[in-house]
Amino acid sequence: MFEGTSPFSDSVDATFLSIVGISALVLLGILAFMIYFLVRYSRKRNPHPENIEGNVALEVAWTAIPLVLFMGMFYVGWKGYLDETTIPDNAxxxxxxxxxxxxxxxxxxxxxxxxxxxxxxxxxxxxxxxxxxxxxxxxxxxxxxxxxxxxxxxxxxxxxxxxxxxxxxxxxxxxxxxxxxxxxxxxxxxxxxxxxxxxxxxxxxxxxxxxxxxxx
Amino acid sequence: MATSVVLAGAEPDFYHTVTKRKGILSWILTTDHKRIGILYLGTILVFFHAAVVLGFLMRLEMLKPEGALVEPQTYNTFFTLHGIIMIFLFVIPIVPAVFGNFFLPLMIGAKDVFFPRLNLFSWWLFIAGGILALTSVFLPGGAADTGWTFYVPYSIRTTTNVIPALLAAFILGFSSILTGLNFITTIHRMRAPGMTWFKMPLFVWASYATSWIQVLATPIIGITLLLVIIERLFGVGIFDPTLGGDPVLFQHMFWMYSHPAVYIIILPAMGVVSEIIPVFARRTIFGYNFIAYSSLAIAFFGSLVWAHHMFTVGMSDTGMFVFSLLTFLVSIPSAIKIFNWVATLYKGSIDLDVPLLFVLSFIVQFSIGGFTGLMLGALSVNIHVTDTYFVVGHFHYVMFGGTGFGFFAALHYWYPKMFGRMYNKGAAKIAWLLSTIGFNILYIPFLILGYAGMPRRYYHYLPQFQTLHVVATVGSWILVLGLGIMFVNLFLALRNGAKTSANPWGGETLEWTTPSPPPLENFDEIPVVTKGPYDYSKYEKAAQEVA
Incomplete structure (x- = not known):
C-alpha cells in the first residue's frame, strides 16, 4: 500500500519517518512523565502538594530544544521541496x-x-x-x-x-x-x-x- | 466560602429568580450571561448531535469501496454539512459562547458582561444563522455540496443551495465578532478590584486572546463569503476565472480567516485545561506567565500562517519558505503549554477525577494533532499528504481530540456549578474511556490511509484501503457509544443528580465562591482580589501543621 517510486519518494518517506520518530519519542516522554506524576503524586501517596510556580531554566530549555528540532524539520522539508520543483532542462x-x-x-x-x-x-x-x-x-x-x-x-x-x-x-x-x-x-x-x-x-x-x- | 453557603438559602439561584418575563420568554429575552450560556449550550448540542449523526453515516458509507449506504451526491452533502455544522455551529462557539459567557464574568468577579443586550443579540444571530443553515438543506435545489471550504469555481457552478449556506456562515460570523467584542470590553473594564492582568485565571487570558482573533479575523471571511454571493447573483468577476476572477485569491482570503479560526477553536479549550489541572493537582499552575503569553503568541503568529493550507497551488518559493517556517514557529507556544501542564502535575496532590481524565485525553490527542501538524508543515511531506485523509485525521485530532475533549472536560468540571447537581461519576468514567478509545481507533487509521494516498472527500475508494476504513468505522461505533453514555448521564443528572455544594472540587477561582447555581447577580458583594487564581498553599504540609 505504501510502495513509492520516484526521485522523491525515498526522501519524502525519510523526512516523514524521521518526524514521526522524533514525535513518537517526545510523545512517549510526555506520557511517561504524566503517568509517573499521576501515580507518584496521587492524593493518597502525596496528600500535601508543593506549590512550584515555575522554572525559567526549564522554560528556556523546552522552548529552545523544540525550536532547534523544528528548524531542522523545516530545513529538511524545504530541501526536499526544492528537489521536487527544480525541473531538469531536458524534461x-x-x-x-x-x-x-x-x-x-x-x-x-x-x-x-x-x-x-x-x-x-x-x-x-x-x-x-x-x-x-x-x-x-x-x-x-x-x-x-x-x-x-x-x-x-x-x-x-x-x-x-x-x-x-x-x-x-x-x-x-x-x-x-x-x-x-x-x-x-x-x-x-x-x-x-x-x-x-x-x-x-x-x-x-x-x-x-x-x-x-x-x-x- | 462560608458566607456564600448562607446566602444560598437567602437568595434564589438564577434559574429561580423572579423576573418580569415568564416561561420561555424569560429565557429567549434574557440578558443574564448565565442564561445566555445555557441557551448556547442547549442549541449548540442540538447542532453537535446532528453533525455527529452525519459523521456516523459517513463512516457507515465507507464500509465498502463502492459505497454502502447512499448515493454520491448525498455523501457530498453529508461531508459539506458535517463540516459547516461542526466548524461554525460547534467547535468555534462551543467553549467561548457557553463557558465564556457563563464563567468569564464569574471568574473576574463581575455581575455580567459589559454589553448584556448585545450578548443576547449575538445568541439571536447565532440562532438565525443556524436555522438558515438547516433550512438550506430542505429548500429546492438541495443541500450545498461544496465542502465547508466553498472553493470557487465549484461553489459558483453548483446548482445546490450555496447562497443560504454562505449567508448562514456570514451571520454566524457576526455573532462571533460581537461575542469577541463583548469579552474584550468585559475583561478590560469589569475585573474585580485587585484583579490585575496577571491575577486573571488562565481561561480568561485564553478568552482574551481568542476574542481578539474573533474581532480581527472574522470580518475577512464575512466579506469573502459575501463576495461569492455577489458573484453568484450578479456575475461580478472576483474569484471565478470565466468572469476574469482568480480562484487562488479566494483560497487566500478564505484561509486568512479560517486558519486563525483554528486558534479561535483551540485557545479557549487550552484555557479550560489550564483551569482544571491546578484544581485536581491541588497546586498552583507551573509557568503562569508562559502559558498566558503563549496564548497571545499563538493569536499573533496564528494570523500569519494561512497559506500553509495551499502549498500545492504553485506559490513562489519565497511564499513557501516563509509560510512553512512560520508554521513551525507557531507550534512552539503550543509545545510550551503542553510542557507546563505536565509539569503542573509534578509534586501535586492529584485526584484523578472525571474532568482531569478528559484533560489527559486532551493533552495526548492534542499532542498527536500537533505532531502531525509538524509533518504537514514540512514542505516535501505536505505536498504528498495535503488533501488526503492524513489532513482529515490531523485536524480531527486538534478539533475533536483537542477542543471536543476540552469541551467534555469543561462540561464535567463546571456542570455542578451550572446546574447545582453532580452527575454519576462511574458512568462518566466509562463514557470517557469509550470515547477516548473510540476516538483513537477512528482517527489513527485516517493518518495511515492518508499517507498511503487516500484522498479526502471520496465517495468511492480503491479496494486496498478497505481494511483501515472498516477499522475506523468500528472506532466510530465505540466513540458514539461513549458519547451516548456521556450525554444521557449528564441529561439524567439534571433531574436526579445529587445536590452539590458551592465548591465540590475545591477550586480557588472566583466562580467557586458563589453558590451552585449562582444567583442572578453572581456576587452579593463584588469580591476584592488579593491573591493569584491558583493559590493552594493551604494544602501544603507547613500550612497544615500550623492549622
Whole structure:
C-alpha cells in the first residue's frame, strides 16, 4: 500500500519517518512523565502538594530544544521541496487537461492519449490546466501533487524508476464523481514506449519524432 | 466560602429568580450571561448531535469501496454539512459562547458582561444563522455540496443551495465578532478590584486572546463569503476565472480567516485545561506567565500562517519558505503549554477525577494533532499528504481530540456549578474511556490511509484501503457509544443528580465562591482580589501543621 517510486519518494518517506520518530519519542516522554506524576503524586501517596510556580531554566530549555528540532524539520522539508520543483532542462513536456471528471494528456507533437504513457527513467514535465473547476493532480506513489486551475498553468515533474503502472487521483474536490477521477501513469521501457508513440502519431496523423531525442 | 453557603438559602439561584418575563420568554429575552450560556449550550448540542449523526453515516458509507449506504451526491452533502455544522455551529462557539459567557464574568468577579443586550443579540444571530443553515438543506435545489471550504469555481457552478449556506456562515460570523467584542470590553473594564492582568485565571487570558482573533479575523471571511454571493447573483468577476476572477485569491482570503479560526477553536479549550489541572493537582499552575503569553503568541503568529493550507497551488518559493517556517514557529507556544501542564502535575496532590481524565485525553490527542501538524508543515511531506485523509485525521485530532475533549472536560468540571447537581461519576468514567478509545481507533487509521494516498472527500475508494476504513468505522461505533453514555448521564443528572455544594472540587477561582447555581447577580458583594487564581498553599504540609 505504501510502495513509492520516484526521485522523491525515498526522501519524502525519510523526512516523514524521521518526524514521526522524533514525535513518537517526545510523545512517549510526555506520557511517561504524566503517568509517573499521576501515580507518584496521587492524593493518597502525596496528600500535601508543593506549590512550584515555575522554572525559567526549564522554560528556556523546552522552548529552545523544540525550536532547534523544528528548524531542522523545516530545513529538511524545504530541501526536499526544492528537489521536487527544480525541473531538469531536458524534461519532456506533457500537457495535462483536467475536466469534470477525467484527465487527458497531450504529447509534444500533438498526440493525445487518455492514459499517461511515459518512457522509464525519463524526466517528464507535467503542465496542468483545467477547463472547468479546480482539480489536483496526485500520484501517491511518487509522493507529489499539484493543484490544477482553470485560469493558470501549474507545473510539476517526475521521472519513473521502473517499468510499472501507478495511480493518478484527483485530490481537490470537484463535484459528483470526484472520487472516480482516477487514471494511470504507465511507465514503459523506451523501446515499447517509442513503439506506442510512433503508432499513436501515425494514427492521429501527427509528425513523429522520438521522445527520447527530446530528453537528450 | 462560608458566607456564600448562607446566602444560598437567602437568595434564589438564577434559574429561580423572579423576573418580569415568564416561561420561555424569560429565557429567549434574557440578558443574564448565565442564561445566555445555557441557551448556547442547549442549541449548540442540538447542532453537535446532528453533525455527529452525519459523521456516523459517513463512516457507515465507507464500509465498502463502492459505497454502502447512499448515493454520491448525498455523501457530498453529508461531508459539506458535517463540516459547516461542526466548524461554525460547534467547535468555534462551543467553549467561548457557553463557558465564556457563563464563567468569564464569574471568574473576574463581575455581575455580567459589559454589553448584556448585545450578548443576547449575538445568541439571536447565532440562532438565525443556524436555522438558515438547516433550512438550506430542505429548500429546492438541495443541500450545498461544496465542502465547508466553498472553493470557487465549484461553489459558483453548483446548482445546490450555496447562497443560504454562505449567508448562514456570514451571520454566524457576526455573532462571533460581537461575542469577541463583548469579552474584550468585559475583561478590560469589569475585573474585580485587585484583579490585575496577571491575577486573571488562565481561561480568561485564553478568552482574551481568542476574542481578539474573533474581532480581527472574522470580518475577512464575512466579506469573502459575501463576495461569492455577489458573484453568484450578479456575475461580478472576483474569484471565478470565466468572469476574469482568480480562484487562488479566494483560497487566500478564505484561509486568512479560517486558519486563525483554528486558534479561535483551540485557545479557549487550552484555557479550560489550564483551569482544571491546578484544581485536581491541588497546586498552583507551573509557568503562569508562559502559558498566558503563549496564548497571545499563538493569536499573533496564528494570523500569519494561512497559506500553509495551499502549498500545492504553485506559490513562489519565497511564499513557501516563509509560510512553512512560520508554521513551525507557531507550534512552539503550543509545545510550551503542553510542557507546563505536565509539569503542573509534578509534586501535586492529584485526584484523578472525571474532568482531569478528559484533560489527559486532551493533552495526548492534542499532542498527536500537533505532531502531525509538524509533518504537514514540512514542505516535501505536505505536498504528498495535503488533501488526503492524513489532513482529515490531523485536524480531527486538534478539533475533536483537542477542543471536543476540552469541551467534555469543561462540561464535567463546571456542570455542578451550572446546574447545582453532580452527575454519576462511574458512568462518566466509562463514557470517557469509550470515547477516548473510540476516538483513537477512528482517527489513527485516517493518518495511515492518508499517507498511503487516500484522498479526502471520496465517495468511492480503491479496494486496498478497505481494511483501515472498516477499522475506523468500528472506532466510530465505540466513540458514539461513549458519547451516548456521556450525554444521557449528564441529561439524567439534571433531574436526579445529587445536590452539590458551592465548591465540590475545591477550586480557588472566583466562580467557586458563589453558590451552585449562582444567583442572578453572581456576587452579593463584588469580591476584592488579593491573591493569584491558583493559590493552594493551604494544602501544603507547613500550612497544615500550623492549622
Amino acid at each position: 519532456v513536456p506533457i500537457k495535462v487537461t483536467a475536466q469534470m471528471w477525467a484527465w487527458s494528456f497531450e504529447y509534444p507533437n500533438g498526440v493525445r492519449a487518455d492514459t499517461l504513457y511515459v518512457p522509464v527513467h525519463t524526466p517528464m514535465k507535467i503542465l496542468l490546466h483545467s477547463v472547468d473547476v479546480n482539480h489536483s493532480f496526485f500520484i501517491p506513489s511518487f509522493r507529489i501533487k499539484r493543484d490544477v486551475f482553470p485560469n493558470r498553468e501549474t507545473v510539476m515533474w517526475f521521472k519513473t524508476t521502473e517499468v510499472a503502472e501507478y495511480d493518478i487521483a484527483c485530490a481537490e474536490y470537484c463535484g459528483l464523481r470526484h472520487s472516480y477521477m482516477y487514471n494511470k501513469v504507465v511507465s514503459m521501457d523506451s523501446v515499447r514506449f517509442e513503439g506506442w508513440y510512433k503508432k499513436a502519431s501515425i494514427d492521429q496523423s501527427k509528425p513523429y519524432r522520438a521522445l527520447g531525442d527530446l530528453s537528450q
